[in-house]
Amino acid sequence: MDKIFQKERREELDLTIAFFFYQKFISFNVVRSRLFVEMCRALTQGAPTGYVPPGLEKLRTTLLTKAKKEVQKMLEPIMASWPTSGVSIVSDGWKDPTRHPIINFMVSSTRFAYSFMMLKRLREVKTALGSMVIFEFWYFWRKTDHAASKRVKDRVLDDAWWERVDLIIRIMDPIISLHRVADTDKPILGEVYEGWDSMIEFVRSIILQSECPEYETSTEAFCDTIHDILVSR
Numbered sequence: 001m002d003k004i005f006q007k008e009r010r011e012e013l014d015l016t017i018a019f020f021f022y023q024k025f026i027s028f029n030v031v032r033s034r035l036f037v038e039m040c041r042a043l044t045q046g047a048p049t050g051y052v053p054p055g056l057e058k059l060r061t062t063l064l065t066k067a068k069k070e071v072q073k074m075l076e077p078i079m080a081s082w083p084t085s086g087v088s089i090v091s092d093g094w095k096d097p098t099r100h101p102i103i104n105f106m107v108s109s110t111r112f113a114y115s116f117m118m119l120k121r122l123r124e125v126k127t128a129l130g131s132m133v134i135f136e137f138w139y140f141w142r143k144t145d146h147a148a149s150k151r152v153k154d155r156v157l158d159d160a161w162w163e164r165v166d167l168i169i170r171i172m173d174p175i176i177s178l179h180r181v182a183d184t185d186k187p188i189l190g191e192v193y194e195g196w197d198s199m200i201e202f203v204r205s206i207i208l209q210s211e212c213p214e215y216e217t218s219t220e221a222f223c224d225t226i227h228d229i230l231v232s233r
Contacts (some may be wrong), residue, residue, distance in 0.1 A: 013044075032197040116172045123165055129156045170206050171226065174199045 017040075021028065028227040030036055043051075054063055111233060122129070155161055178199045181192065 006077055014167065027084060027194060029194045029197050030200055116169075119165060119172075120169055123162075126156075133157065167207075167210050170210075171203050174202050174206075 021030070127222070133156050178192070178195050181195060207226065
């Protein structure tokens with residue numbers, strides 16, 4: 001009986017959540033959000049008896065102030081990187097109630113994009129690199145800097161290293177693609193939010209399907225690490 005009751009209760013909760021989405025025209029992609037999952041978990045596992053959700057006044061005053069402070073704390077390490085990484089000031093066409101434009105600050109990951117392009121280019125010329133390090137003229141450079149030439153040769157001929165390169169490229173491709181979508185003057189903030197959630201799920205599926213060896217932790221833990229990095233940015 002208890003199992004039947006629990007099943008019926010879950011179905012009631014699912015339908016309640018579904019009606020909220022339907023009646024308020026909320027994008028279904030919201031369910032992919034880590035915050036949505038955490039909210040549901042908190043309500044089902046940690047909410048005190050008789051808990052009542054915050055009202056309009058509390059949401060727009062005290063809770064908003066607390067949330068702002070939390071966001072400021074999360075932004076501190078990002079803002080500290082601005083002198084070296086740079087920052088882009090982006091207006092997506094949205095305005096506040098006083099008709100002032102809403103400005104979004106986005107960290108410019110120039111070094112990230114540069115590393116991605118260089119890694120992708122290395123992969124494209126892998127065959128040529130392999131031929132180079134076994135070519136007879138490689139011997140002459142080896143004599144001038146033996147340690148460096150050995151590191152290069154060992155890396156170029158290391159199949160496991162190239163497997164990791166392939167994985168990194170597959171992970172970074174959708175991230176770079178979303179970055180290109182966001183690089184526009186059009187008002188596409190909503191599309192970027194939806195694309196962000198889809199991108200995170202796509203990256204996770206890439207990692208889970210990968211056969212790349214030598215993870216320092218489990219594949220699931222690696223997924224969680226990448227997810228935390230993406231969300232923190």
